[in-house]
Amino acid sequence: QIQVVESGGGLVQPGGSLRLSCVPSGVDTIILAVGWYRQTPGKQRELVAGITQGGSTNYADSVKGRFTISHDNAKNTVYLQMNNLKPEDTGVYLCNVEGTYSDYETALRVGYDLWGQGTQVTVSS
Numbered sequence: 001q002i003q004v005v006e007s008g009g010g011l012v013q014p015g016g017s018l019r020l021s022c023v024p025s026g027v028d029t030i031i032l033a034v035g036w037y038r039q040t041p042g043k044q045r046e047l048v049a050g051i052t053q054g055g056s057t058n059y060a061d062s063v064k065g066r067f068t069i070s071h072d073n074a075k076n077t078v079y080l081q082m083n084n085l086k087p088e089d090t091g092v093y094l095c096n097v098e099g100t101y102s103d104y105e106t107a108l109r110v111g112y113d114l115w116g117q118g119t120q121v122t123v124s125s
Contacts, residue, residue, distance in 0.1 A: 002026040002112050006095045009119030012085055020080040020119060022095035028102040030109075034078040036069060039118070040091040048093070049080060062088070085123045092118040 008020040022034060035050040049069040051057045057069050068081040078097075082089065095116040100109045 002029060002099075002101055002114060004095055004097050004114045004116035006093065006116040006119040008080075009093060009121045011122045011124065013125050014086055014123055016085050016123070017081070017083045018085065018121060020082070020093055020095075020121075022078040022080075022097065022116060023076065024097050024099055024114070026101055027104075029076060029099055030101070031071065031076060031078065031097060031099045033098045034069075034071070035096045036078075036080045037094045037096060038089075038091040039094060045094070051078060082121070085121075087123045090121060090123050093121050094118040 003025045005023050005025060006020060008018060010018060012018055024031065031053060033050065033052045036048045037045050038048050039045045047060060048063055049057065049059045049067055051069045051071055059067060066084045070079050098113050100111050103110050
């Protein structure tokens with residue numbers, strides 16, 4: 001059973017930094033693409049940053065120059081480094097992972113598309 005686990009959220013003052021982590025649990029998982037999304041009350045979930053297995057990245061205009069998404073292949077972990085945080089960055093950050101894993105019984109690679117539970121980021125003085 002593959003699960004996506006996020007961590008790294010918290011309370012930070014404006015101008016501060018946080019680093020979020022996203023890890024798909026399980027044996028022999030391969031990440032194909034990851035998106036970090038932000039959910040705030042009354043607003044539609046929005047894509048903040050994304051990265052592909054090949055290293056291509058994309059960012060929402062509101063975070064360009066402040067956020068950096070990266071993939072540590074050795075740890076099979078995707079990070080979202082958030083600098084110069086603003087109050088409007090507040091929200092629940094969710095990680096969506098598209099990938100494959102090796103099925104124990106069949107030895108075939110199986111695709112998955114899963115969401116984590118989210119981690120709260122609050123930017124406030």
